Amino acid sequence: MPEQLTRRNLLKAATVISAVSAVGLTACSSSSTPQATASPVASPTLPKTVSNAEEAGQLVLQYAKYGASIGSYAIAGALIHNATGNVIGAVASNVLFAIQNRVNQFLDQAVTSGSNESFPFDPTAHGERQLTYWYFENRKKLNLPDPQDITLVTSLDPCAMCTGTVLAAGFNVGVFAIDPFAGINFNSTGTFVDLPEPLRAQAKRRFGYYGTQGGRAYVGGPSVAFSGTLANQSTLDDCYSVYKASSDNVLASRKGSDTDPSQLVDPATNPQAAAVISAYQQACPSAFSIKLANYRQPTPALHALLKKLRDTTPGAKSAAAYVDPFGNVLSAFADSMATDPVATALQNVIQAYSQTRFNLTNSSSTHDIALKSLTSAKYGTFVFLNAPSPRVATSFADLGAYGSTVGTKAPVLDPSPFQYFEPPLSGTVSELRKVIAAMPPLYSQLVAINPQPVR
Ligand SMILES: [Zn+2]
Numbered sequence: 001m002p003e004q005l006t007r008r009n010l011l012k013a014a015t016v017i018s019a020v021s022a023v024g025l026t027a028c029s030s031s032s033t034p035q036a037t038a039s040p041v042a043s044p045t046l047p048k049t050v051s052n053a054e055e056a057g058q059l060v061l062q063y064a065k066y067g068a069s070i071g072s073y074a075i076a077g078a079l080i081h082n083a084t085g086n087v088i089g090a091v092a093s094n095v096l097f098a099i100q101n102r103v104n105q106f107l108d109q110a111v112t113s114g115s116n117e118s119f120p121f122d123p124t125a126h127g128e129r130q131l132t133y134w135y136f137e138n139r140k141k142l143n144l145p146d147p148q149d150i151t152l153v154t155s156l157d158p159c160a161m162c163t164g165t166v167l168a169a170g171f172n173v174g175v176f177a178i179d180p181f182a183g184i185n186f187n188s189t190g191t192f193v194d195l196p197e198p199l200r201a202q203a204k205r206r207f208g209y210y211g212t213q214g215g216r217a218y219v220g221g222p223s224v225a226f227s228g229t230l231a232n233q234s235t236l237d238d239c240y241s242v243y244k245a246s247s248d249n250v251l252a253s254r255k256g257s258d259t260d261p262s263q264l265v266d267p268a269t270n271p272q273a274a275a276v277i278s279a280y281q282q283a284c285p286s287a288f289s290i291k292l293a294n295y296r297q298p299t300p301a302l303h304a305l306l307k308k309l310r311d312t313t314p315g316a317k318s319a320a321a322y323v324d325p326f327g328n329v330l331s332a333f334a335d336s337m338a339t340d341p342v343a344t345a346l347q348n349v350i351q352a353y354s355q356t357r358f359n360l361t362n363s364s365s366t367h368d369i370a371l372k373s374l375t376s377a378k379y380g381t382f383v384f385l386n387a388p389s390p391r392v393a394t395s396f397a398d399l400g401a402y403g404s405t406v407g408t409k410a411p412v413l414d415p416s417p418f419q420y421f422e423p424p425l426s427g428t429v430s431e432l433r434k435v436i437a438a439m440p441p442l443y444s445q446l447v448a449i450n451p452q453p454v455r
Helices: 004-028 054-068 088-094 128-137 160-169 199-206 234-255 271-284 301-311 345-359 367-371 393-406 429-437 442-449
Strands: 075-079 098-100 104-106 118-120 149-157 172-177 207-209 318-323 329-334 381-386 418-422
Touching: 004 367, 054 098, 075 088, 088 128, 088 442, 098 128, 098 418, 118 160, 128 149, 128 160, 128 199, 128 329, 149 199, 160 393, 172 234, 172 301, 172 367, 199 207, 199 367, 199 393, 271 345, 301 318, 301 381, 318 345, 329 345, 345 367, 345 381, 345 393, 367 381, 393 442, 418 442, 429 442
Parallel strands: 149 172, 172 207, 381 418
Antiparallel strands: 075 098, 075 149, 104 118, 318 329, 318 381
C-alpha cells in the first residue's frame, strides 16, 4: 500500500525528530566546529491555543527555525481550529502538531565523519503537505473538525504543490511572508492569476494574507482564522528572512547529490548494488521489473504496468512511474486518493524514490553504493498513465511536485522528462499547457514543465 508506506515513513521520521531534538541540540552546541548551517534551535514548545495573527505567526516562525536546524528550509505551518483557536494536533495528540519543512535533512554523523551534511529527503515534504497527510490519517480517529472549519497557518506563501493540496483538502489558509518565486500569490495581488478556474475562485475565498501593524492590510477571504487581527510587521519580515537565510545554509551544507549520470554505475548490473535493488523493491514491489532500452522512450510494457497498478488499486484513477537514467523503473504507483484525497500517483512515486534514496545514503553499509548508483530525479523520466487534468486541484499539486523535484533550470529536452501515455481524465493537453505557462516563475520559467505524449 503506497500511501501507508509513504505516510508511515513521514510520520515515523517526524516523531523521531521530535524525540531526539534535545539530544541533537546538546551535541551541536558542544561542538567547537563552525557549522555551515543555521544555529541549532530547540524543538519548539507548542501552545495549545493561539488567539490572534501575531501568536499564530510566532508559532509557525518557531517551527520554521526548527526546520533550518535539522538541515532543511525554514518554513513551517500549523492547523488552527477557527472557532476555538486550538492548535489542532496539540489538543488532539501529543505526537505531532506543527510541522517544519523536511525537503532536506542532515545525514547521520556516522556516515559523514562527524560533519553536518544535509541531503535531499523528500521534495514533497513541505509543511503544508505533511500537515494534510497527518490530517487525513487522523481525521476519523481523533474526530477532527472539518477542513472548512480549520485554517492552515503558514510562514511562507504556499507553493503550487501545497496550494493544490490544501485546495483539494478544503482548508482555509492564513499566510505570513510572500514568496515571489514559487508562491501562489507571487505577485502579491491576491488575484491568483496563476490558478485556473475554478481553483482561482476557491483560493480567493479560502486564502488570506495577514495584515500588519503599520504595514500591509489583510487581503483574503472572510473565513481565515484571525483575519480581523494584525500581526507585527517584524514577525512577517522574520518569516521571510529566516527562510532566505536557510536557503543559503542548505546550499552551503548540502552534500553533492546531483551527480551527473555519466559518473554513475547502473545498479541493475552492479553486483555490489543488491542492497539498492532490495530497498527499492521493498518500497515499491514493481521496482526493477522493467528496463527500458532508452530511458526517455517508455514502452508498451510500462504502459501495461501502469494500467495494472491503476486497475488493482481500489479507487485509483491513474498511475505514474519514475525511470532512472539507465532505464530502470525504480518507482511506480497508482494514486491512493480513495483513502487520502490528496495522495496522487506522482507524489507516491516521488516519495518512494526520494525517501528510499535518503535512507540508503544515510546508512553506513549502503552510503557509498547509493552515491554511486543514484542521483537527483531531475535526470530521469517521469511517466504518467494520464496527463494531469488542467482544472483539478490534485493535478495542479502534481505540477508543483514535479517543479519542486526538478528545482533547477532544466535544458529543454526532447524527448521531455515529463511524458504521458494517455490524455488527461478531464480537459485537454493544450489547456494544461496554458495552465503551466501562467504558473509562478519556478514552474513556468525555471523548470519550464513540458508535457509530451509517449511516442
Ligand atoms: Zn509547498
